[in-house]
Amino acid sequence: xxVWNLTRRNMLALAAAALVSxxxxxxxxxxxxxxxxxxxxxxxTMAISETTLKDVMLMLIEEQNRKGGLxxxxxxxxxxxxxxxxxxxxxxxxxxxSNEKVAAVFGCWTSxxxxxxxxxxKELNSILFYPVQYEGEESERNVFYTGAxxxxxxIPAVDYLAKEENVERWVLAGTDYVYPRTTNKILEAYLKSxxxxxxxxxxxxxxxGHSDWQTIVADIKKFGSAGKKTAVVSTINGDANVPFYKxxxxxxxxxxxxxxxxxxxxxxxxxxxxxxxxxxHLAAWxxxxxxxxxxxxxxxxxxxxxxxxxxxxxxxxxxxxxxGFNMWVKAVEKAGTTDPDKVIDAIVGVQVxxxxxxxxxxxxxxxxxxxxxxxxxxxxxxxxxxxxxxGLVPGDAWSKFLDGSxxxxxxxxxLKCGNYNTVxxxxxx
Amino acid sequence: MIILRHLLAAFAVLIGMASSAFAGVYExxxxxxxxxxxxxxxxxxxxxxxxxxxxSLKVVExxxxxxxxxxxxxIIIRExxxxxxxxxxxxxxxPTPSGLKPVxxxxxxxxxxxxxxGSLTLLSSDPAARLQAARAVFRSRDETALPNLETAITQxxxxxxxxxxxxxxxxxxxxxSGTSTADRLKxxxxxxxxxxxxxxxxxxxxxxxxxxxxxxxxGKAVESIRSRLAFWNALQNxxxxxxxxxxxxxxxxxxxxxxxxxxxxxxxxGEMVMxxxxxxxxxxxxxxxxxxxxxGISLFLSLPLAFxxxxxxxxxxxxxxxxxxxxxxxxxxxxxxxxxxxxxxxVRTIFxxxxxxxxxxAWMSGALEIGGLSLTxxxxxxxxxxxxxFATLLLVMRYTSLGLYxxxxxxxxxxxxxMGIRTNRIDALAFGLGSGVAGIAGxxxxxxxxxxxxxxxxxxxxxxxxxVFGGVGNLWGTLVGAMTLGIANKFLEPYAGAVLGKIVLxxxxxxxxxxxxxxxxxxxGRAVEA
Numbered sequence: 001x002x003v004w005n006l007t008r009r010n011m012l013a014l015a016a017a018a019l020v021s022x023x024x025x026x027x028x029x030x031x032x033x034x035x036x037x038x039x040x041x042x043x044x045t046m047a048i049s050e051t052t053l054k055d056v057m058l059m060l061i062e063e064q065n066r067k068g069g070l071x072x073x074x075x076x077x078x079x080x081x082x083x084x085x086x087x088x089x090x091x092x093x094x095x096x097x098s099n100e101k102v103a104a105v106f107g108c109w110t111s112x113x114x115x116x117x118x119x120x121x122k123e124l125n126s127i128l129f130y131p132v133q134y135e136g137e138e139s140e141r142n143v144f145y146t147g148a149x150x151x152x153x154x155i156p157a158v159d160y161l162a163k164e165e166n167v168e169r170w171v172l173a174g175t176d177y178v179y180p181r182t183t184n185k186i187l188e189a190y191l192k193s194x195x196x197x198x199x200x201x202x203x204x205x206x207x208x209g210h211s212d213w214q215t216i217v218a219d220i221k222k223f224g225s226a227g228k229k230t231a232v233v234s235t236i237n238g239d240a241n242v243p244f245y246k247x248x249x250x251x252x253x254x255x256x257x258x259x260x261x262x263x264x265x266x267x268x269x270x271x272x273x274x275x276x277x278x279x280x281h282l283a284a285w286x287x288x289x290x291x292x293x294x295x296x297x298x299x300x301x302x303x304x305x306x307x308x309x310x311x312x313x314x315x316x317x318x319x320x321x322x323x324g325f326n327m328w329v330k331a332v333e334k335a336g337t338t339d340p341d342k343v344i345d346a347i348v349g350v351q352v353x354x355x356x357x358x359x360x361x362x363x364x365x366x367x368x369x370x371x372x373x374x375x376x377x378x379x380x381x382x383x384x385x386x387x388x389x390x391g392l393v394p395g396d397a398w399s400k401f402l403d404g405s406x407x408x409x410x411x412x413x414x415l416k417c418g419n420y421n422t423v424x425x426x427x428x429x
Numbered sequence: 430m431i432i433l434r435h436l437l438a439a440f441a442v443l444i445g446m447a448s449s450a451f452a453g454v455y456e457x458x459x460x461x462x463x464x465x466x467x468x469x470x471x472x473x474x475x476x477x478x479x480x481x482x483x484x485s486l487k488v489v490e491x492x493x494x495x496x497x498x499x500x501x502x503x504i505i506i507r508e509x510x511x512x513x514x515x516x517x518x519x520x521x522x523x524p525t526p527s528g529l530k531p532v533x534x535x536x537x538x539x540x541x542x543x544x545x546x547g548s549l550t551l552l553s554s555d556p557a558a559r560l561q562a563a564r565a566v567f568r569s570r571d572e573t574a575l576p577n578l579e580t581a582i583t584q585x586x587x588x589x590x591x592x593x594x595x596x597x598x599x600x601x602x603x604x605x606s607g608t609s610t611a612d613r614l615k616x617x618x619x620x621x622x623x624x625x626x627x628x629x630x631x632x633x634x635x636x637x638x639x640x641x642x643x644x645x646x647x648g649k650a651v652e653s654i655r656s657r658l659a660f661w662n663a664l665q666n667x668x669x670x671x672x673x674x675x676x677x678x679x680x681x682x683x684x685x686x687x688x689x690x691x692x693x694x695x696x697x698x699g700e701m702v703m704x705x706x707x708x709x710x711x712x713x714x715x716x717x718x719x720x721x722x723x724x725g726i727s728l729f730l731s732l733p734l735a736f737x738x739x740x741x742x743x744x745x746x747x748x749x750x751x752x753x754x755x756x757x758x759x760x761x762x763x764x765x766x767x768x769x770x771x772x773x774x775x776v777r778t779i780f781x782x783x784x785x786x787x788x789x790x791a792w793m794s795g796a797l798e799i800g801g802l803s804l805t806x807x808x809x810x811x812x813x814x815x816x817x818x819f820a821t822l823l824l825v826m827r828y829t830s831l832g833l834y835x836x837x838x839x840x841x842x843x844x845x846x847x848m849g850i851r852t853n854r855i856d857a858l859a860f861g862l863g864s865g866v867a868g869i870a871g872x873x874x875x876x877x878x879x880x881x882x883x884x885x886x887x888x889x890x891x892x893x894x895x896x897v898f899g900g901v902g903n904l905w906g907t908l909v910g911a912m913t914l915g916i917a918n919k920f921l922e923p924y925a926g927a928v929l930g931k932i933v934l935x936x937x938x939x940x941x942x943x944x945x946x947x948x949x950x951x952x953x954g955r956a957v958e959a
Contacts, residue, residue, distance in 0.1 A: 043774055045883050047782040164467075165536060176928050206927040209887045211878045212676070214669045214808070215922045225626045227634030239887075242784060242879045250805040252796060256540045257568075272784025272879060277794075280536045376535055386467070386535045 033076040034069075034338055036061060037096035039107025039117070039128075044084025045209075049238060049317075050109050052268060053131060054079060056318045057106050059306040060325045070332055078102055086116045093117040097124045103338035104129065104328055106321060111135060111178050118143070127340050129328065131320035133263060133285075135182035139397035139410030139418035141344060145367045146324035147317060148286050149395040150186050154233070156372040157261045157284035158187060160387050161231045162194070165259060169200045169230040171220050176205040180235035183263070187233060189401040200228065210240045213247035221251065224258045232260040241265050242273050245281070255280025261374070267313035270381040278377045286370040287319035287356055288383045296355045313381075319355050326352040327362055348413050358392050365410035365418075367395025455482035459516055462492075462532050463499045470532060471541045478545030479573055484519050486549045491516075492532055493542045500526040544569035551581045556590050563593035567627070572605045596623055604636055613643040621650035625801060629654045661801025666919050672808040674915025675815035678908060679874065680888040681895040682822055683867030685907040687743075689896050690839045691859055693751055694762045697769040698892060699885025701864040704742060705735035705871020706880045707776060710785045725790045728872055735868040742772075743864025747857045755856075769885070777882040787875040811873050822866060823904055835859045839902070898938055900948030909949055914938075 038057045040050035061077045069075055078100045082089040089108065096102045097120065104127040108114045111134050121128050121142040133148040161167040172187055174180025184203055191201060202223050204216060224230035236244055241264070248260065261282040267289050270278075289300060299322065304310055331347035332338050347362050354360045360368045369392035375383025398405035398419070407423045409415075417427035458476035461469040474492060477485045487506055491497040496507040497516070503526065504516040513522040534542070547565025550558045551574065559581065566574045578598050585591040599616035602608045608616075620628040632647045632654070639647075680702060687695045709731040716727050723730070746768060754761045793807045826832035834855045837845040846852045871884070878884060891914075899910025914934065921930035942948070 042782075043777065045886075047777060048784065048881055048883070051782045204926070207931060209883070210927060211887060212669075212673050212918075214672065214805075215666070215919060216927065218665065218669075218803075219923065222626060225630040227630045239784075239879050239881065239883065243877055246789075246807075246877060247805075250794065250796060250807055251803065255536050256543060259536055268783060272786050272881070274786060274788055280539055384533065384535075386533075 033074045034071070034332075035076050035078050035100055035102040037093075037100065037102035037105035037107065038077055038079045039082060039089065039092055039096065039105050040079075040109065041084040042079075042081040045239070046084040046109050046113075049268065052315070053106075053109070053317060053321055055307060056303070056321050057325070059302065060322065062306075063302070064325075064329060070329055071336070071338070082113070086110075086112050089113040089116045090120050093120045093128075094124070097121075097126045102126070103332070104340075104343070106131070106324065108132070109317075114143070125340050127328070127343060129321070129324040131317045131324060133316070135179045136186075136395075136397060136399055137182060137402075137405055139365050139367070139412075141366075141412055141416075141418065142340070143366060144324060144327070144347065144362065145395065145397075146320040146327075148370060148372075149367055149397065150183055150399060151396045152286060152370050152372055152393050153263055153284050154183050154187055155190060156389055156393070157263070157282070157374060158190065158233065160284075160374045161233075161259070161261060161282075164387065165231060166229050167231040167259075168196070168228040169202075169223065169226065170196065171202045171204065171223060171230065171232040172235070173204045173206070173216070173220070173232055174235035175208055175210070175237040175240060177208070177237070180205070180237070183235050184233075186399045186401050189399075193401065206236070206240065208237065208240070210236075211243045213244050214251075217244075217247045217251050217253065220258065221253060224253075230258050232258060234260050234262040235264060236262070237264050238269070241269055245273055245278055248281075249277030255282075255376070266315040266317075267382060268315045270377065271313060273381075275377050275381045276379045279379050281377050282386075283375050283377070283383060285316040285373055285375065285383075287314075287316045287354070288373055288375050288385055289314045290375070290378075290382045291356050291373070291385060293355075293357045295353060295357070299355050323352060323354050323360050323368065327360075327368075331362075344412070360392065363394055364413040365395070365397040366412060367397055369394045453480060453482065455480035455485060456517060459488075459504045460502070462497060462504050462516075463502050465499075465533065467533075467535050467537055470534070470538050474538065474541040474545050478549055484516065486546075487519075488516055489542055489545045489549060492534060492538070493546070495531040495534070497532045498529040499532060500529045505529070540569075544571050547571070548574035548577055551577045551594075552584070556587045559585070559587075560590045560593055563590060563597045567593070567597040567600050570601050570604050572601060575601055575605070595619060600631055603631060606636070610640045610642055613640065614646055617643060617646045617650050621653060624654045624657050626658070629658065658801060665802055666923070667916060668802060668804060668808075670916030670919035671912065672812055672915070673919055674912035675812040676874065676877070677891055677895050677915055678819060678911035679811070679815045679870040680867075681892040681899075681907050681911055682819055682904070683863045683865075683870060684892045684896050685899075685904055686822075686835075686863035686866065687860055688893070689902045689904075689907065690835065691856065691863070692758075692901075693755075693860070694758050694765065695751075695863075696762060696766040696889065697746065697772060697885075698864075698867055699887075699889035700769045700772040701739040701743060701867035701885070702871040702874060702888055703776065703882065703885040704739045704772070705731075705868030706787065706875040706878075706884055707780060707785070707871075708735040708738045708868065709872045709875045710780075710787050710880055713788055724788065725792065727788075728790065728876075731872045732869050735872045736865040737868075739868025739871070740861040740865030743867075744857050744861040746864075747860035751860065752853070752856060769889075773882045773885075780882075782882065785880045787880050789876055793876065807876050811876065814873050818866065818869060819904070819908055825862070826904065831855075831858060831862075835862075894935075894938060896948075897942065898948055900950035903948075903950040906948055906950035913949075 038054050040054040041047050042051055042054060058077055061075045064070060065074050078096060080092040080096060082092045093105065096105055106129045108117060108130050109132050114130055118140060126142060128143045129146055130143055131146050133153050136149040170191060172184040174184055188201060220232060259282055261284055263284060265283050266285060300314055303314055304312055327347060327350050330350045330352060331343050335342040335346035348364050349362065351359050351361045356371055358371050360370060362368055371392050372389040373385050374387040375385050378384050397410040398408040400406050407421050408419050409422055410418045411420060420427050454476055458473045461473035474489060477488050488497060491506045498505045498507055505522050506514050506516050508514060513525060514520060515522050543565050547562045547569055548571060550562040553559050566578060578594060582591065582594050582598065585594055596619060599619035602612050603616040620632055629651060632651050635644060635647055683701060684698045687693050687698065712731040712734060713727045716723050750764050751761060754764060789807060793810055796803045796805045834850050837850060838852050838855045842852055895910045895914060896907055899906030918930060918934055921933055925933055
C-alpha cells in the first residue's frame, strides 16, 4: 500500500513537473513561432492524393521561413494524420485548434471530410483553406475554397465539348457520392437549359473503387453509336479511374470517337497508367504542370528539389494550396496579426499571382478567381492545353442552374452572410 | 495605326491571291499549318489530302506523329530518320533553323488526319494499311474518297479488305447526296449484312429527303439488326459474367484454402494479393532497366516470384501470429485485420502512396471480335489463367502428399497427428500455399486494377462472399460461387445499375445463407467441427 502511495505521489509529482515544463516550453515557442495546421490523410484510401499536399505545405512553410517568416516570427507546421477516416478529421481539427493553437489549417480532400470538420471550425472560430475542386452549394465564414467551384471547371468543360467537338449526346459518369451527384445535377440542368433533350443524356453512378467496367464501357459505346457525337463527362473518383481508362483502351474507345473529359484525373493520377492509348482524352483544371511560364517552372524546380525526386509531378490542388497559402500570408501581414476574425476580414480582396500567369483574388464569397484550362492527355502523362478561358473566372458558391440555389449569393464583406436570398432579401433562407 | 493595319491586311490578301494564281492547292494549304490554330490545321489537312500532291501523305503522317515543324513561317518535315526536308519542295533542308515548333494537334485535327490518311492509303501496297484505310473511310464517310474507293475495290485481291472496302462504299453512298435509289438499297443491304452497332447507327440516321423505298428498307434492316444484337448482347453479358467471375475466383481461391479448409478468418488475404501485384511491378522495373527485350514475358517471370514472396509472408504470419490463435476466430479476425493495416502502411512507406504503373504486354492489348462479341485479350488471358490456377490447386490438393496431409489435418487433426503427420508444419505450409495463390492472383489483377496499397481492400469482401456462398472448405464450391456471382452481377447491372446491382446481390446472398448456412456445397472440415 505504501509502495503504491509512494509511486502515485511520484507520478503526480512527475506529471506536475512535466506540465509546468511543458507549459513553459509551450509558451516560449508560442512567442517565437506561428503554428500552421496541416490536416491531410497520410494513411488509408485518401493517402494516395493527400500525402502530396502535406509535402507541398511543408515546402511552402520552409520557403516562407527562409524569407524571414511572418510578422517577424518563424512558421511551424503541425502535421496530423486523419487516416481517411471522416470522424477522425473532426477530432484532429479540434486537436489542432484547441491544443496546438494553430493560426490556420490547410487540409481536407473529400467533401465529406470538409463537412465533418465544418462545425469544429465554426465553434472554435478558426480558418480552413480547402484546396480541392468541389460541388459548390456552400459558403462558410471560416472556410476559404481555393479549389474550383462547378462554374470554374465543369461548365467550361461542357462548353468546350459542345463548341469545339460538336458534342450532342452526353454521358455523365460518376462515383456515387456527393460531389459527382451535385455536379451532375448542375450539368444536367445546364445542358437542358442549352436545349439538350433528356434522351441524349445518360447518367451512370458506380461504387467507390469500382473495378469491373466492362458493362458500362460497352453501354457507353452503344449510347455513342446513335449517330450523334458523344462525349463522357467523368466525375469518377481516384482509384476507379485506372481500370476505367484501361477498359476504354481495351474496348477500343478512342478519344477521336468518344472523348472523355475528367474532373478528377490529373498528372498524379496518370502517373500510374500507360497513357499511350489515352492520348486525346481530356481533363479540365485550373492548372497544368505543362503550362509554360517562369513562375510555374520555378515552382516545379523547387518541388523536385524539395522531394529529391526528378520524376515527381505537380497538379491542380497543389497550386490551390500555393495560392491559398500566399493569400493567407498576405492577409496576416495586412491585418498585422493571426487573429482569425481580423484575418477573415483582411483576406477578402487580397490578390496573389497564381502559377499560370494570372493574378487570383479572394472574393467576398470566400472563393477565388481562377483561369480554366482544358488539356488533352499526351503520351508522356502530361497534358497539352488546347483551350483556356479568356481571363479569370470568379467562383460561384451557389449554382445559377439549380432551383434551390439560383437566388442565393454569399457575401462575407458587406452582407456578412453565406446564403443570402436575393428574392426574399433574407439571410439563411 | 488602324489605317496601317487595314493596308497591311489588304497587302496580305493581295499577296495571297497572287500566290494562289501561280501555285496549286497544296502550296496554298501549307502556310495554314503555321497559323497555330486547330481550325486552320484541320482545313489545311483536308486541302493537302485532296491536292493529289506527291508529298501530301508525308505531310499528313508528319502532322500525326508531331514531325511537321514550323519555324518563322517555313513548314518543315522531320523524316522518321531525323533528316529535315522542306514541305514545299521535298528537298533536304539546309542548316537547322532556330525555334522549330511542331504543329499542335487535338481531337478535331486527329479526326481530320484519320480521314485524310483513309483516302490517301486506300491504294497502299500493304493490305493492313488498306484495311485500316477502309475502316477510316467507313467512319469519316468522306464523299471525296469515293473514286479512290471504286478503284480500290476493283483492284483488291484480299477478301477481308475487299469486304471492308465495300462496307465503306455502302456507308459513303448511303449518306451521299444524289445517290440513286438502287444504289442506296444495295447499301442498306450491305449494311444489314454487316449487322453491328455501327451499321445500326448509320441505318437509323438516314439523311433528310431519302427515297421512301430506302427508308422502308432501312427500317426493316434496323429491326433485324436489333434482334440480332439482342442475342449477341445476352452472350456478351455471359462473357462479362465469366470474366468477372474469374476475377472473383482468382481473388478467392487462396482464401478457399486459408479460410475454407483451415478455418482462419484471414483479413490480410487482400494484402497478399497486393504483395503479388507489387512483385509484378518490381519485376517489370528490373526488366525495364536490365533486359527490356524480356518485357513480353514479364508476367510469367513474376508468377513464381509473386508466389514465393506472398507465400513467405504468409508462412511468417502463420508462425508469428496465427498459430497462437487457432480456435479463437474473433482474435484471429482482429489480429489479421491489424496485420493488413501494417502491411498496407509498410508498402505505402516503401513504394509511396501513389499508383504504380504495371505495363501490359503487347499481346494482352486489344480485343478479339467474334460475330457480335467483343472479347478483350486481357480478360481472355485472365479467364484462362484463373481456370489454370484453379485446376492446378485442385490437382495439388488431390494428388500430392501435401494435399493429402492438408485434407487429413482438416478432417481430423488429432487422428492425423497420431498417424505421424506434423500438423504444425502442415498448418504453416497450407497457409503459405493459400497466401502464395493470392500472390499469383495479384499478378493477374495488376493488369486490370490499380497497383496501390489499397488494392487488396477492394477484394477482401468479395472473396469472403464467394467462399461463404460456395460452401466453406470446398474448392468446387468456390468455382461455382464465383461464376454464379459474376454472371448474376453482370445480368443485373444493365437493369439496376452498378450500385443497386451490388446491393441486390448482397441481399440475395444473405437470404440464401439463411436457408443454407453452409453455402452451396457443404463439406466436413475443422470449421464445421468447431
